[in-house]
Amino acid sequence: MQNGVPSLFSDFYRQHHGWLKRFMSRHLSCQHTAEDLTQDSFIRLISRRENLSQIDSPRAYLTTIAKGLLANYWRRQDIEQAYLEAQKHHTELESASAEEHYELLERLYQLDLMLKNLPPKARQAFLMSRIQGVRYQDIALELEVSERMVKKYIAQAMLQCLTVQTEASV
Amino acid sequence: MTTSTPNKEQVLEEAAYWFACLQSEDVSAQEKQAWQTWHNQSSLHQEVWQQVERVDRQYQNLPKQHSYHVLHQTGRSRRQFLLGMMGLAVAAPIVWQQRQDIQATWLSGETETTQVGEVRQISLKDGTQLWLNTDSLVTIDQQVHLQQFHLLRGELFVESASGAIPLQLATGFGQVSAIGANFSVRLNEDHTYLAVHQGSVTVTADSGSHTKVQAKQSVLFNRTNLSPLQGLSANDEAWRRGYLVADNMRLDEFIELLNRYHPNGWLKCSANASHYRLVGHYSLADTEKVLDAIAFSLPVNVRKITPWFTILEDNKNISHS
CATH class of the missing domain: 3.55.50.30 (Phage tail protein beta-alpha-beta fold)
Incomplete structure (x- = not known):
């Protein structure tokens, strides 16, 4: 980094830390998490290596970063909660170790990331077919669509997964 | 080495369609043969196909019930969360209850369905004419003072007879009620489209918001929103002919x-x-x-x-x- 940037950053930090922390606190019940995500927002900002003095509206910019972090945090919370919920209904994982639980959670988080922008029916069709091995004709009945539509949903979901993976590897 | 060319996007799409085709329980030997030809056509096709297999492997060997439950559940809560972010109030449990009721009572009628490419005309007891467009599914419950339809897929056109009895049509997103009107309704992935050709039709979205749509007007609606559109399209009814x-x-x-x-x-x-x-x-x-x-x-x-x-x-x- 060039000279001057650190002091520019500390000014920037002092100026924006307060309101950003309050923004996070409004959306989160835990103060520690709010502080963590506030710090993460600044780290994200530095890692983008942008010239701080040239950001037109720092508030809007930081808010965008903060919202992205919040959304990821909530996604993880959603998954953990659904995971605990599933535990009550299914006995498949009764004998799993802590590491196995952790690995599965991590895998599910990655799969959820790949599927996150799919329309609900395409998502469900793909999950039914790939995870549960349900036949297209039965998926069609469940979703009240034609089999041709199921085929399209599967293609749509696979394309989305391929696109997400391709973007991630660039 | 992978280079990203405009061509690659097209190949990804082809591969995704091939995947969906091959996973079908009634994939034919010819289709498998045609896939093989496609696969052998270029090294890019082979490379992308390996990518397809890599994606698919990530969904295998998971605890089935557990993983399905988690990913299905998070997909649903995500939608409510997004709606919340956009400032729309969603009373999910109540809507769900209503939908269950609709399904229980309205699925009791006769079922009419059309294949892809088929258009069919059906005469109802009061003389009202119903056209069912391609790839559609509707249940029809004709009672003495009311006829109730439930459109589960596709599109229909109603041409009311003079002296027609009141009509209620449920779609996945809300209800349409009419007396003596001519109108068409199309069910899309995330909304319903209604076009009124003659008379007037009342739309009630699942959230309770409602509006009256007059002749020569059309509207799009989902469970929470109603948006009026400009006029009608010739294609709202040309398919009947x-x-x-x-x-x-x-x-x-x-x-x-x-x-x-x-x-x-x-x-x-x-x-x-x-x-x-x-x-x-x-x-x-x-x-x-x-x-x-x-x-x-x-x-x-x-x-x-x-x-x-x-x-x-x-x-x-x-x-x-």
Whole structure:
């Protein structure tokens, strides 16, 4: 980094830390998490290596970063909660170790990331077919669509997964 | 080495369609053969296919019930969260309850269904005429003072007889009520489209918001929102007589409409040909003939990528390895 940037950053930090922390606190019940995500927002900002003095509206910019972090945090919370919920209904994982639980959670988080922008029916069709091995004709009945539509949903979901993976590897 | 060219996107799409085709329980030997040919065609095809297999492996060997539960559940809560972010109030449990009730009571009638490409006219007891468009499914419960429909898929057109009894139509997103009106309703992935041709029709979204739609008006609605549109399209009713109308329509829009009637799989317009425009009436009886006519009048190629996936491309600008 060039000279001057650190002091520019500390000014920037002092100026924006307060309101950003309050923004996070409004959306989160835990103060520690709010502080963590506030710090993460600044780290994200530095890692983008942008010239701080040239950001037109720092508030809007930081808010965008903060919202992205919040959304990821909530996604993880959603998954953990659904995971605990599933535990009550299914006995498949009764004998799993802590590491196995952790690995599965991590895998599910990655799969959820790949599927996150799919329309609900395409998502469900793909999950039914790939995870549960349900036949297209039965998926069609469940979703009240034609089999041709199921085929399209599967293609749509696979394309989305391929696109997400391709973007991630660039 | 992977280089990202515009061509790669197209190959990803082809691969995704092939994947969906091969996973079907009734994939034919010919289709498998055709896939093999596609696979052997270029190293890019092989590379992308390996990517497909890598993606698919990530969904295998998971604890089935548990993983499905988690990923299905998070998909649902995500939607409510997003709606919340957009400032829309969603009373999910109540809506769900209503939907269950609708399903329990309204699924009691007779079921009418059409195949892809089929259009059928049905006469009801009070003389009202009902047209069912391609690939549709509706239940009809004709009672003495009320007829209740539930549109589960596709599109219908109602032409009320004089002295017709009141009519209620449930769709996945809300309810339509009419007395003596002519109107059409199409169920899309994430909303319902209503066009009123004569009389007036009341729409009530699942959230409770409602509006009266007058003749020559149309509206889009989902569970929470109603948005009025400008006027009607000739295609809201031309299908009853078996044709599609293109009034200087973009080729991609036309192909999207035609796709609904195409019995041999999927039709798609490549981005490089989407800007061409069409004028005329096209018979829906034979979609292959329509494609021939388009290839004759516009500089496009009709290419069958798989037996059930056809793509229209600009023939001045073919980019395929």
